[in-house]
Amino acid sequence: MTSIGIYGSLGRMGQAIAAAAPGMSARVAGGADVKDDPLAIAAAADVLIDFSAPQALEAHLAAARAARKPIVIGTTGLLPQHHALIDAAAREIAVLQTGNTSLGIGLLQRLVREAAARLGPDWDIEIVEMHHRNKADAPSGTALMLGNAAAAGMGTTLAEAEVTDRAGTIGPRSSGTIGLASLRGGSVVGDHSVVFATNGERIELIHRADDRAIFARGAVKAALWLAGKPAGRYTMDQVLGE
Ligand SMILES: NC(=O)C1=CN([C@@H]2O[C@H](COP(=O)(O)OP(=O)(O)OC[C@H]3O[C@@H](n4cnc5c(N)ncnc54)[C@H](OP(=O)(O)O)[C@@H]3O)[C@@H](O)[C@H]2O)C=CC1
């Protein structure tokens, strides 16, 4: 049975992963005595899963490298310096980073990319996400993934196209941009809508997560897939079979 070490084990996702693991031929490594010790968690596990916070990533990656254990990173709000750390770690160990471990978002990314490519520049693209009141980062990691997919379909990058701050006298919408809007409230697990709008018609692609168990099962699936893989940076698409 594969033993999984969880970083962020007492959080919402950490608890959901611990609940999902036994039904998927996995067990959670370590006990309460190692919960604050990244190295002890890494030493006790076959594979690691991190759903914590960006500021903890460096220590968690260092522990994974020291123990030579693969790691799935679900933490969002990552900055370019965090991706540089992940790239460096992936030269020594297997690393899979994703802003969403659900099955549905993998498919939605492909649909968004294709729609953006086929519809062309007369269609405006807006992404709306809503999450629970305690979410730390905005836009969500998933909204950024969907934005990247839309930008790829448009033949550009999200860095070039994104608009996240609309307020005041903003004037007409610039063609070729991708708007991202974040709503926060209540206990919403995770809703994402991608709106394609042109004169007189509109297409909306929507994913709603009702239960964190979908993310937890995807994370455990990714961890079982990653265990034993050689060093490298892997994607959720690879886990789901392209
Ligand atoms: N990829 C995906 O599919 C999903 C990703 N996420 C992302 O996962 C992350 C966690 O989400 P969620 O479980 O809801 O958040 P929670 O706030 O419920 O849990 C975060 C956990 O991380 C720990 N933590 C926070 N800061 C640190 C730190 N500096 N060092 C060590 N541990 C720390 C917390 O411990 P303590 O309370 O003791 O500080 C807590 O146990 C977020 O980035 C979220 O966006 C969430 C859902 C799905």
Ligand SMILES: O=C(O)C1=N[C@H](C(=O)O)C[C@H](O)C1
């Ligand atoms: O913080 C959350 O809760 C979630 N975070 C991820 C994100 O930022 O996209 C995934 C999911 O939507 C829930």
